[in-house]
Amino acid sequence: MLDLLPKVVEMKNNKKLWESAMKTAETSGGLNEIAVGNSGELYVRGENGAVSTMSVAAYKKNASKVEALTIAQLMDARERDVFLANNNDVFVVANNSIGMKQITEYAQNIISKIGTEKKSSERVYDRDTVMAMRSRIQEELQAGRMPTDDEVQGFALLDTLASSTSNYNQVKEETSTQKNQIMKAVNYI
Numbered sequence: 037m038l039d040l041l042p043k044v045v046e047m048k049n050n051k052k053l054w055e056s057a058m059k060t061a062e063t064s065g066g067l068n069e070i071a072v073g074n075s076g077e078l079y080v081r082g083e084n085g086a087v088s089t090m091s092v093a094a095y096k097k098n099a100s101k102v103e104a105l106t107i108a109q110l111m112d113a114r115e116r117d118v119f120l121a122n123n124n125d126v127f128v129v130a131n132n133s134i135g136m137k138q139i140t141e142y143a144q145n146i147i148s149k150i151g152t153e154k155k156s157s158e159r160v161y162d163r164d165t166v167m168a169m170r171s172r173i174q175e176e177l178q179a180g181r182m183p184t185d186d187e188v189q190g191f192a193l194l195d196t197l198a199s200s201t202s203n204y205n206q207v208k209e210e211t212s213t214q215k216n217q218i219m220k221a222v223n224y225i
Contacts, residue, residue, distance in 0.1 A: 050124070054115065057130035061107045065135020071110040073129055079105045087113045087120060107133045156210045163204070166197045 061067050071079035077089040080102040087105065095104060105113065107130050114126040173191060177183065183191065197205045 050122075053124065053127045054111065057127040058111055061111070061130040061133045064133055065137045066130070066133025067108040067111075067135075068106050069133055069135055071105045071107050071129050071133075073125065074132070079110050079126075079129065081105055081109075081113070087117060154210065156208065158206060158208045160204055160206050161197055163198075163200075163202075166194055166205070170194050170198055 058067075073079065073089055077091055078095050079087060080090055080095060081087050082102050087110070090098070090102070095102065110126055111130055114120045114123065120126065170191075173183075173187075173194070193207065197207070
């Protein structure tokens with residue numbers, strides 16, 4: 037009877053570890069993500085139903101013979117498979133899991149901190165230049181060419197300038213983009 041006491045305590049502690057790992061994986065959104073160990077190895081189930089780990093390269097070669105397990109499947113296997121009963125590495129994998137939602141939020145947070153690149157330019161257009169541009173564009177449209185969205189915006193600007201009573205019009209254009217900042221963030225990640 038006294039020999040069983042340490043096993044009962046160990047089972048109780050393992051239950052707490054299992055519950056904590058499941059809660060962490062659920063909170064992080066990692067339950068449906070592929071189970072990856074600390075060294076980058078994948079947890080897989082072989083044709084015989086046994087759970088093991090293998091490198092990504094080995095998985096690619098044997099993908100038809102094994103199934104990559106999600107965190108939820110690995111935790112379920114840990115709970116039910118006697119061969120995994122004392123494998124607490126599974127808890128570390130679950131505790132370290134992270135879902136795509138958190139990754140996306142993290143990337144968006146980085147991008148928002150990096151900021152926005154703004155460009156501004158000013159030009160003065162005279163009436164003759166504006167009228168010549170409008171005429172050339174109208175010829176292209178009559179020839180059947182479809183304008184891009186940017187060109188449509190440009191046409192609207194030209195129409196506004198042409199309808200102005202002034203011979204000279206100053207146009208200020210401001211653009212902002214996060215493209216360069218996004219590329220910096222992606223390269224960083």
